[in-house]
Amino acid sequence: MEIGTIIAGILTLAIYSFLYRDNPVYKAAESWLIGLSIGYALVVFWQSTIIDILIVPLFSEWRIILIIPLVLGLMMFSRFSSKTSWLSRIPIALMIGTGAGVAIPAMLYARTLKQMSASIMPLISENGTPNIEALVVLIGLLSTLAYFYFSREHKGVIGNAAKLGTYFLMIFFGATFGYTVMSRMSTFIGRVDFLLTDFLHLIK
Amino acid sequence: MERLRTRWIIFLGLAAVVVISYTMNLPFKTSASPATEKAYKYIETLPESSVVIISFDHEASSLPEIQPIALAMLRHVFRKNLRVIGLSLFAEGTAIGYEMLNRTAGECNRNYGRDYVFLGFKPQYISAILGLGESIRRVFPEDYPGNKTDTLAIMRNIDTYDSVRMVISIADGDRTMQWIEYAGARYNQKVMAGLTAAMITSYDPYLSSGQLFAVVGGLRGAAEYELLYGRRAAGNRGMLAQSGAHAYVIALIIIGNIIFFRSRRRKREG
Amino acid sequence: MRTKIPLLVCLVFGIMMFGQYFSAHPIAKAVYNNILEWWQIIFAFTLLVGVASFARNSLRNISQRKEPIHRSIALAGLLVMPVLALIGGTKTGSPFLWSFQNMLAPMQSTVFSLLAFFVASASYRGFRARTIPATILLVTALIVLIGRIPLAELISQSFPKITFWVQDYPSMAARRAILIGIGLGSMTTALRVILGIERTYLRGE
């Protein structure tokens, strides 16, 4: 059996020891995991961004304008001393401003306008019967919006609408809970498959 | 101490149920859900050498659940002889995507650089998604192994979303939302997803509005896709254990509530 | 000066990136491409700073004898990956990829699979139908848990259809309202950030 599978198997069991109790073996494995994941990310960021779209274009293709992001990037390191740390605000401001600028149209179009127009359906279908689904979506959407309406107390019409909205929210959270249990079980099944087939060779 | 003992009993019970049901390898027929079928049919109807982007937008933590989905879709895409551009918007998804792409391409003996390429990773995902709409070469001047993107045969007349029929986002979080809200909204790019089950309900509104073309969700989605594709693999293999685990949790919820209501009635009577 | 310049940079870049969405003009597109690239590069530096501060904190804790063993294991892990990448590169078969596939990925997915156990224990102990909302939540959860495994088809052929109906209409309607709420919240926050009203990002140095 390959040395890699043995190591992976031992580390898997070390992590599962947490189920018995938080213990030094688990703590050691997890510290090793934290270190590896940061080291791995460092390599991938360095290669994919610093080298590919900064160092190579700047120093071999002479795209001089890239000096600006280089300087702004280096200013991030000013955070390490309290005297100069305010300098890091400029690159942070550039990122946050840019992110906010692209977010507004995306949020208004894709997350609001498109979702609004997708909710519009005729309440009565062609053959004259009421369109139940359209009604359920309309009531669910408006009552949940009422729940997230903060300018008036939840009394009277708004109060009842908000209560109905709570029930729709519970249906959503219930479905999400069911699917989340499904997800967690699939992850565990994947590890059982590794332990039984690759590591212990109990089954094919 | 009593609380810890109950917890260990529950843990051992789950381990036993899953291990035993996993070893009983009973094949059974599951009907495909509409969303999985729609995904399969679309890829099935794509003409040869159409270009698709497959983005590995997940971490290593969800690998056991996401891998069966990715492998099923990758095998189908390569069997249909489509041109595949792989990339990742998560650091950990990079190595995983690279390995799965090479494995499935090898199975259908597609060769690197002409039939498929893996461009690697970019940390700022919105900037990358928007950048691909302007120039793929500018966002990825080199591919993951380090070749110049210009020199790759597959990339000859491809530089923006215009030449890409579909983006398939394999995700365990909200990265697919960014594909929808930035690539879909701004460049009218068709987006489809392979999702962990936990994320399915979060994407239902996009599926219903058509912003998300189709979803292959969870191990169940992988099992359905494998049956449509005609080759049972990890998805089907895990279905019995999945059923066992669900039955176990359902039983725990019901028993827990019976005990709760009985003790509440005793408190009222007492 | 220490606050004025960042707020001005945030305003200028915010307005430019907001405005370019509505324009197809080549100059607007070129400005947009440049800023996307800068954003990518600066973001990478932010992560380098994160790695550097992790290393610095670990060294400081080791010197102060605070969990020295675990911190040095973590530091060793941090150094191993770049060293392997320098020696053997990152292509298939490299020691870098080997250690990702045989150490990092298995541990990461095993940590995540612990949750299957905690969900099971919480299902027995925590999830009570105490109130009407909690009861609705639990009943819906059971509809999904049963509906998405082959057991459903044994109960009745239309059981999966019930699960899909609950998921595609009432659950989707509530989720859509949440999405619209978050969309509006993100929009107002973005506006306040660009206009310099929301400055929390300047704190936390």
Added chain:
Amino acid sequence: MVPVVLLVLVLRESVCAAQIEGQSPGWFNTDTTATLVFSFISLVIVLYAILSVRSGRRFKIREIPGLKAVDEAIGRATEMGAPILYTPGWGGDIQRPTTIASMNILSSVAERTAEYDCRLIYPTHDPVIMAVAQEVVKEGYAKAGYPDRFKPDDIFYISSSQFGYAAAVDGIISRIKPASIFLLGTFEAESLIMAETGNSIGSIQIAGTDSTIQLAFFIVACDYTLIGEELFAASGYLSQNESTLASVKAQDMIKILIALFIIAAMIWATIRPLSTWWKF
């Protein structure tokens, strides 16, 4: 000066790049008209709300059930002489909106625990959050008039690992048996371990986050849960922060417009199914 220089350099380089492409300049992309109109309406509403708050007008926010329970929870802790545990979760850094909202709520909880002389324990996974939290709680104790009751050691950093943090908090809950637990902030999978343990020792639990997956667990395991936007509204309600109150008000106004649009378009689509003016 710096932004102007940045701007000129970007424009200069972009102009030559545009000339290379040689396309005819068409400034406005007509496909985005709907988004532009909606952006304009939203901008006007948000600015109106902010300016009216600035000119002294106070917006009233409805009472949030979870917040009423905060006083009840602190009162219970004082009666039982047991501490309160407050966790911002493992998922966020200081700049995440949910972590900031949690800090606002922490400061008003700190004022009340100072008043009732009730111990407040605050374990966190991030040194920066610990530093900011110590500042916030210290200010809260000073504001309540009991600066001497503030104990900095009760606000401490445990570990940056997700399950290491969850296990440590699990241990604290089991050992000191807090009367009330606040789980407000940015949570990921660790939420389940803490909420379940708190539930099993019978403490009052008030939770709040924006992650839908964690909310499903909180709703079933906790007594009160602030769902997504409620957490932000609660933080505005408690801190009386002008811009947060203005934002909540602006969003409410836009929600009314959205509801009216949907009702009108729904009726229209029922009468004239082939109409398309409401399609974006």
